[in-house]
Amino acid sequence: MKPAVKVTITGAAGHIGYALVFRIASGAMFGQEQPVILRLLEIPQSMSALSGVRMELEDCAFPLLHDIVTTDDPTIGFRGTNYAILVGAKPRSKGMERKDLITENAKIFATQGRAINDFAARDVRVVVVGNPANTNALIAAANAPDLDRNQFTAMTRLDHNRALGQLANKTNTLVSDISRMTIWGNHSLTQYPHINHCQVNGQPVFDQVSHDWAIDHFIPRIQRRGAEIIEARGLSSAASAADAVVDHVHDWALGTKDDDWVSMSVHSDGSYGIDEGVVFSYPVTCKDGQYEIVQGLELDDLSVSRLKASEDELRSERAIIAELLP
Amino acid sequence: MKPAVKVTITGAAGHIGYALVFRIASGAMFGQEQPVILRLLEIPQSMSALSGVRMELEDCAFPLLHDIVTTDDPTIGFRGTNYAILVGAKPRSKGMERKDLITENAKIFATQGRAINDFAARDVRVVVVGNPANTNALIAAANAPDLDRNQFTAMTRLDHNRALGQLANKTNTLVSDISRMTIWGNHSLTQYPHINHCQVNGQPVFDQVSHDWAIDHFIPRIQRRGAEIIEARGLSSAASAADAVVDHVHDWALGTKDDDWVSMSVHSDGSYGIDEGVVFSYPVTCKDGQYEIVQGLELDDLSVSRLKASEDELRSERAIIAELLP
Numbered sequence: 001m002k003p004a005v006k007v008t009i010t011g012a013a014g015h016i017g018y019a020l021v022f023r024i025a026s027g028a029m030f031g032q033e034q035p036v037i038l039r040l041l042e043i044p045q046s047m048s049a050l051s052g053v054r055m056e057l058e059d060c061a062f063p064l065l066h067d068i069v070t071t072d073d074p075t076i077g078f079r080g081t082n083y084a085i086l087v088g089a090k091p092r093s094k095g096m097e098r099k100d101l102i103t104e105n106a107k108i109f110a111t112q113g114r115a116i117n118d119f120a121a122r123d124v125r126v127v128v129v130g131n132p133a134n135t136n137a138l139i140a141a142a143n144a145p146d147l148d149r150n151q152f153t154a155m156t157r158l159d160h161n162r163a164l165g166q167l168a169n170k171t172n173t174l175v176s177d178i179s180r181m182t183i184w185g186n187h188s189l190t191q192y193p194h195i196n197h198c199q200v201n202g203q204p205v206f207d208q209v210s211h212d213w214a215i216d217h218f219i220p221r222i223q224r225r226g227a228e229i230i231e232a233r234g235l236s237s238a239a240s241a242a243d244a245v246v247d248h249v250h251d252w253a254l255g256t257k258d259d260d261w262v263s264m265s266v267h268s269d270g271s272y273g274i275d276e277g278v279v280f281s282y283p284v285t286c287k288d289g290q291y292e293i294v295q296g297l298e299l300d301d302l303s304v305s306r307l308k309a310s311e312d313e314l315r316s317e318r319a320i321i322a323e324l325l326p
Numbered sequence: 327m328k329p330a331v332k333v334t335i336t337g338a339a340g341h342i343g344y345a346l347v348f349r350i351a352s353g354a355m356f357g358q359e360q361p362v363i364l365r366l367l368e369i370p371q372s373m374s375a376l377s378g379v380r381m382e383l384e385d386c387a388f389p390l391l392h393d394i395v396t397t398d399d400p401t402i403g404f405r406g407t408n409y410a411i412l413v414g415a416k417p418r419s420k421g422m423e424r425k426d427l428i429t430e431n432a433k434i435f436a437t438q439g440r441a442i443n444d445f446a447a448r449d450v451r452v453v454v455v456g457n458p459a460n461t462n463a464l465i466a467a468a469n470a471p472d473l474d475r476n477q478f479t480a481m482t483r484l485d486h487n488r489a490l491g492q493l494a495n496k497t498n499t500l501v502s503d504i505s506r507m508t509i510w511g512n513h514s515l516t517q518y519p520h521i522n523h524c525q526v527n528g529q530p531v532f533d534q535v536s537h538d539w540a541i542d543h544f545i546p547r548i549q550r551r552g553a554e555i556i557e558a559r560g561l562s563s564a565a566s567a568a569d570a571v572v573d574h575v576h577d578w579a580l581g582t583k584d585d586d587w588v589s590m591s592v593h594s595d596g597s598y599g600i601d602e603g604v605v606f607s608y609p610v611t612c613k614d615g616q617y618e619i620v621q622g623l624e625l626d627d628l629s630v631s632r633l634k635a636s637e638d639e640l641r642s643e644r645a646i647i648a649e650l651l652p
Contacts, residue, residue: 019345022565028352052559056566058491059484059551063502161387169384176389225385233378239348240382 004035004066006121008081010112011088012040012070013049015235016129019242020087025057025065029246030253037067041077043088074115081120083253085245086112086140089130099320102132106321109136113143113152122147125289127248128154129241133187134265134279135317141267141279142325153252153291154265156191156281158237158244159183162225163193166218167200171208177201182283183222183263184272184303185310186317191281192306193222197297215302256286261294271295272307278314330361330392332447334407336438337414338366338396339375341561342455345568346413351383351391355572356579363393367403369414400441407446409579411571412438412466415456425646428458432647435462439469439478448473451615453574454480455567459513460591460605461643467593467605468651479578479617480591482517482607484563484570485509488551489519492544493526497534503527508609509548509589510598510629511636512643517607518632519548523623541628582612587620597621598633604640 007024011017021038023029030036038057042050050070057068071077078084090104109128116124124147128137133154141152160183161175168175179199184192195214198205209218221228229237251262265281268274271293272282283294299307318325333350337343347364349355356362364383368376376396383394397403404410416430435454442450450473454463459480467478486509487501494501505525510518521540524531535544547554555563577588591607594600597619598608609620625633644651 018565019348022345022569023349023352026349026354026569028354049559052555052557052561055551055555055558056563058495059488059555059563059566060569061487061490061494061501062569063500066500158385162385164387165384168387174389174392175387225381229378229381229385231378232381233375235378237382237385239344240385243348243352243386243388 002034004037005030005083006037006039006081007083007085008039008041008077009085009087010041010077011130013042013046013053014088015238016087016241018053019239020085020245021053021057022060023242023246025060025062027064029250032064035064035066037069038065039069039071039077039079039081041074041088042070042072044072047072074112075119078112078115078119081124083249084116084120084124084126085129085249086126086136087129087245089136102135102317102320105130105132105136106139106324109140110143110324113140116140117144117146124151125249125252126152127245128152129245131187132317134281134314135321137265137279138318139321139324145326149267152267152279153248154187154279155244155248156183156187156263156265157248158241159187159191159193159222160263161240161244161247163195163218163222166221167195167198167205167209170213170218171200173200179260180283181263182261183281184307185281186314187265187281188310188313189223190310190313191223192303192310193219194303196300196303251286252291253289255288256284261285264291266291266293269293272299274307274311275315278311278318280311280314328360330363331356331409332363332365332407333409333411334365334367334403335411335413336367336403337456339368339372339379340414341564342413342567342571344379345565346411346571347379347383348386349568349572351386351388353390355576358390361390361392363395364391365395365397365403365405365407367400367414368396368398370398373398400438401445404438404441404445407450409575410442410446410450410452411455411575412452412462413455413571415462428461428643428646431456431458431462432465432650435466436469436650439466442466443470443472450477451575451578452478453571454478455571457513458643460607460640461647463591463605464644465647465650471652475593478593478605479574480513480605481570481574482509482513482589482591483574484567485513485517485519485548486589487566487570487573489521489544489548492547493521493524493531493535496539496544497526499526505586506609507589508587509607510633511607512640513591513607514636514639515549516636516639517549518629518636519545520629522626522629577612578617579615581614582610587611590617592617592619595619598625600633600637601641604637604644606637606640
C-alpha cells in the first residue's frame with residue numbers, strides 16, 4: 001500500500017471542518033487506494049470539540065485513515081504535511097469594518113504561512129478557504145519564502161460548482177453534461193462567473209440560454225448564493241464548501257478531465273492582463289500535481305471590465321495588509 | 327449508465343441527515359457508477375432548512391445526483407423508493423419518561439411503515455436510525471403487511487464501527503486488520519459488543535488483549551460512547567452515525583467482505599435462541615442484496631446472559647407499544 005498522505009486542516013472542529021474531515025478520511029479526496037493521516041489544528045478554546053471530532057473519526061473505522069493528530073500548535077499541525085487546507089478564519093463580528101476583518105485575518109495567515117514554510121513537506125500544496133481567501137493566500141505565500149508561491153492557492157471551486165449546478169438546472173441537463181465553466185477574479189461579490197465558453201453536451205451554451213439570462217439572473221445568483229443559503233438554513237454553507245475543497249484538492253493532485261478545466265485562485269502570472277501581485281481565480285487544467293492557467297480565451301468588453309473590477313478589489317485588499325507582506 | 331437508485335432520507339435537515347445526504351450524493355453508498363435520486367423528507371417546521379440543504383446539494387455539482395425531491399408528505403417522500411433511511415425521530419425532552427418516548431416514536435414509525443407499504447418500490451430496503459431504533463423497525467415492519475419483514479432493519483453499525491476503532495487502538499493495528507466483530511442485541515445500553523470471535527491480522531484476538539480488558543473497559547466504553555461524544559462535542563454523534571448508515575446500506579446492497587461479517591439489527595428468526603418477535607443485532611453476511619445471520623458461533627455463559635438481557639429489554643419495549651402492532 002502507498003505511504004499515507006498527510007493532510008492538515010485548520011478550523012477542523014468548525015462547520016466546514018466537520019463536514020470535510022470525514023470525507024477526506026473516507027477516501028473522497030485522494031481515492032480508495034491512498035491512505036491518509038489527518039493533522040487537525042484548532043484554536044485552544046475549540047480543543048474539546050476537536051477531541052470529539054477525533055473520537056467520531058475513530059468511530060467510523062475508515063480503512064484509509066492511518067493516524068489522527070490534534071493540536072492547537074501550528075508548528076505541530078503543519079509538521080511534514082503534504083496538503084494544508086486553511087479553513088479556520090476570524091468571522092466578521094457585528095459592527096466590524098471590512099478593513100479590520102482583512103487585517104485580523106492577515107495576521108493569522110501570515111503566522112500560518114511561516115509555520116508552513118518552516119515545518120511542512122517541501123512539496124506541500126496549500127488551499128485557503130477562510131475569507132478573504134484570495135488575499136489570505138497571498139499573505140501566507142509571502143510569508144513562506146522557502147516555498148514556491150505557486151504552492152499556495154485559494155478556493156473558488158464552490159462558486160464554480162454552484163455555477164455548474166445553476167446552468168444544469170436552467171438547461172435541464174446533468175452537471176456532467178456541462179464543461180468549461182469559469183469563475184474569474186476574487187472569491188467575493190466581484191467574482192465573475194462566466195459561461196461564454198461553456199459547452200452543454202458539447203454544444204455552445206448560447207444555443208440553450210440567452211446572454212440576458214446570464215447577465216441578469218445567473219451571475220448575480222452565483223455571486224449572492226452564499227447569502228441565499230444562509231437565509232434558508234440559518235447557517236452558512238458548510239457541506240457544499242467542504243465538497244468544493246475535496247474537488248479542488250482532488251483535481252490538483254489527480255488531474256482535471258480531458259477537454260475541460262476548473263476554476264482555482266492562483267498567483268497571477270500576468271495572464272489576461274491581471275496584476276502579477278494578486279491571487280486571482282482563473283480557469284486551470286491540472287496534471288501530475290501541477291496546474292496551468294488556460295490561455296487564449298476570448299473575452300468581450302464586458303468581461304474585461306468585470307475582471308478589472310475584481311482585480312481592483314484585490315489590489316485594494318492588498319493595500320490594506322501591505323505591511324504584512326515581507 | 328445504470329438507472330438511478332431512489333433513496334429516501336427522513337429528518338434530512340437534521341444533524342445526521344445533513345452529514346448523510348452529501349455522502350450518498352457523492353457516490354459513497356452505492357459506488358461511482360450508480361446514479362442516485364434523493365427524496366428528502368422533513369417535518370413542516372424544518373422545510374426551510376431543508377430547502378437550504380437542497381441548494382447546497384445543487385451547489386456540489388455531484389455528477390451522480392440525478393434529482394432531488396423535498397417534501398413533508400410521507401406519501402410523496404417514499405414514492406417508488408428503493409432505500410428508506412429513517413433518521414428522523416422525536417428526541418427525549420426534559421422530564422420525558424422512556425415509556426412516553428417509545429410510544430411517541432412508535433406512532434411516527436407506524437405511519438412511516440404504512441406509507442412505505444403503500445408507496446415504496448416492492449424491493450425497498452429500510453434501515454431505521456432514529457431511536458429506539460430496533461423497536462421502531464419492528465413497528466414499521468408490522469405496519470407494512472404487503473412487504474417482507476426482512477426488508478426492515480435497524481442500525482447497529484455505528485456500535486460495530488466504534489468497536490473496531492477501539493480494538494484497533496488497543497492493539498495498535500489498523501481497523502482493516504480486524505475481522506469478525508459483533509454487536510449483539512439492542513442498540514441501547516444493553517447492547518453486547520463481543521470480540522471473542524475477532525481476529526487481528528488473522529490471529530485470535532486474545533493473543534493480544536485480555537478477557538478482563540474486554541469486560542472491564544471495552545464493553546462499557548462502546549456502550550457509553552455516545553455519551554462520551556456528547557461530553558466532548560456538546561452535540562451527539564452526527565458524521566459518524568451518517569458514516570455508519572453509508573456502511574450499513576453499502577454492505578447490504580453490495581455485499582460484505584469474504585471471511586468477515588458486519589452487525590445489523592434484523593428480525594430474529596430464532597437464531598441463538600432469541601424471541602422471533604424482536605429486531606435484534608446479529609452478525610450477518612450480505613450477498614446480492616440479501617443478508618444472512620451467521621450461524622454456529624459459540625457463546626459462553628456470560629455472552630448468553632448478556633444476549634438474554636438485551637432480548638428482555640426489547641421484549642419490554644415491545645410490550646409498551648403492543649397496541650400499535652396490528
